[in-house]
Amino acid sequence: MADSLPVAGPPVAGLGTDVDAGPGDHDAGPGQGQGPGAQGGRAASRRAAAAAGGRKRSARGAASRPGAGAGAGAEAGAQPVPQSPPRTRSAPRERGADPLRRLLPQALVVAFLAGGTSAFIAGDKAVQLSVDGKPRTLHTFAGDVDELLADEGMAVGEHDIVAPGRHHDLASGDRVIVRYGRPVSLTLDGERRQVWTTARTVDGALRQLGVRAEGAYLSASRSAPIGRKGLDLDVRTERTVTFMADGRERTVRTNAATVREAIEQAGIGLRGEDTTSVDPESFPREGQTISVMRISADEETREEPIDFSTERHEDPSLYKGTEVVSQRGEKGVERVTYSLRTVNGVKQKPKKIRSEVVRPPRTEVVKVGTKARPTTVQGAEGLNWNGLAQCEAGGRPDAVDPSGTYGGLYQFDTHTWQSLGGAGRPQDAPSEEQTMRAKKLYVSRGASPWPVCGRKLHG
Incomplete structure (x- = not known):
């Protein structure tokens, strides 16, 4: 769009002025940005002017024909010609109307041209357009701000500012301000976010975003420009x-x-x-x-035991309920290094930092009997073994006397128990095994092992 637009043509001086102007006298040249209404008015003006000019030339030719009037002959110096007698019809009225017929089309053309020129001038507006702080004055036929921006080829988005609003009607002398938004990747006190600003410098953006910049660290100077593509800005406030x-x-x-x-x-x-x-x-x-x-640190190395594990294996040569340790377990030794820390003079709990095995532990192996146990002993059947057990231990298989020497239903000492083939302690063996070994003892020694309660066997 042109910055200025010329007036459509010179004003008409009067009815007698020659209106047969050449083509283009009333047109602004091509590319002046005039609307369709203005162009239609000028074309109509040219057609009216052409018609008026033709009538004018016809009037001039009529005046040169014979009998056009006495005035013409007198100017040439010719002798007077006798006049014919007056006619009865009103010829003078017809001659008097002829000038009116010549002047009426010219008046119409002048009025039309004056109206078209006034409309053309009224539609042209001088406005100031400021884009990102750079103003310029231009002439436009746009009706509102949105139309003006479209004529100028300017696209605005949601982050841009247009003042007054895009649908505000335009009048001559108006000022239109456009400020484009700029993206800023702002890291403020360690927190990153994406913001938009219409400011053109870092300082303006900080003020617009309400960021307190006094004493702050800025990754860019406050006077640094912000282009349309934006920038990354790191701000650490005080x-x-x-x-x-x-x-x-x-x-x-x-x-x-x-x-x-x-x-x-x-x-x-x-x-x-x-x-x-x-x-x-x-x-x-x-x-x-x-x-x-304040931390001080030291190290300490200790040797610590390692517990052994136990493996249990079934042994068909041992009676059920019998367990025999075939390999005794031994604990191992581990050398452990600890970090000893003192924080502000207070000792902390030692922290294990490394270790090595000095001696590995030895696994304990236990044989577990699976052989069926005999239920009878020849020479000891038919006796009251339940009565003997009640008398000796109250019928409790795990009973132990106060001294800890005798245990089980029949109060065996450990030596006697193991001499009869028992393993471990008698109080740990099943009731059936205790009764079976008590029968064996009776066969070899009678009731003498139970001097008080032995009589229960026969009672």
Whole structure:
């Protein structure tokens, strides 16, 4: 669209002015951005002017014909010609109407041209268009802001600003402002987010986004421009952080990215295994209180036992309920190294850091009998073994006397029990096995092993 547009043609001076103007006198040249209504008005004006010109030329030719009027002959110096007698019809009225017929088309053309030119001038508006702070003045026939932007080939999106609104009607002298949105990948105090701004500099964007920049760290200078493609911006605002170290409290203002960096700014050094109550690489927050822990470390090595495992194998040569240890288990030895830490003077629980086996443990092997046990002993059947068991142990297979020497239903001592083929202790064997071995003892020694309760066998 052209920045300015010429007026459609010179004003008509009067009815006697020659309106037969050449083509293009009333047209703005091609490409002037005029609307279809204006072009139609100019074409009609040209057709009316052409018609008026033809009538004018016809009138001039009529005046040169013989008898056109006495005035013409007198100007040439000719002798007077005798006049014919007057006719009865009103010839003078016809001659008087002829000038009116000549002037009426010209008046119509002049009126039409004046109206078309006024409409053309009224539709043209001078407006100021400012795009991202760069203003320019232009002439437009657009009816509203949206039409103006379309004529200028300007596309606007949801993040752009157009003022006044896109559907606001335009008048001459109006100002239209367009500000394009710019994407900013903002990392503010360690938190990343995507934002939009119409500001053209980092400083303007910070003000627009409400970010407090005094004392802050900025990854780009505040005067740096922001292009239409946007930019990445890292901002760390100034925060108040308190450190507790070596029995003292220190408060600092910092825009550090990590706790470790803030500690250094506070003049507190971390040595060896010293650390803080929060991760030293974490982001320090506003109002945070952080403790510095002084750590001293040492190592200690100890030899500790390793428990052995037990394997059980079935043995058909042993009676059911009988278990025999064929290989005794032995504990192993493990050498373990512990880290001993002291935090701010307080000893911590030892922490195992490495170990090695000095002697492996030996597995214990137990044979478990599966052989069916005999239920009778010749020479000992038919006796009251239940009465003897009740008298000796109250009928309890696991009974043990107060001295711990005798056990089981029949109160065997361990030596006697094992001499009869029993394994382990008598009180650990099943009731059937205890009765069977008591019968064997009776066959070899009678009731004498039970001097008090032996009489129960026959009663």
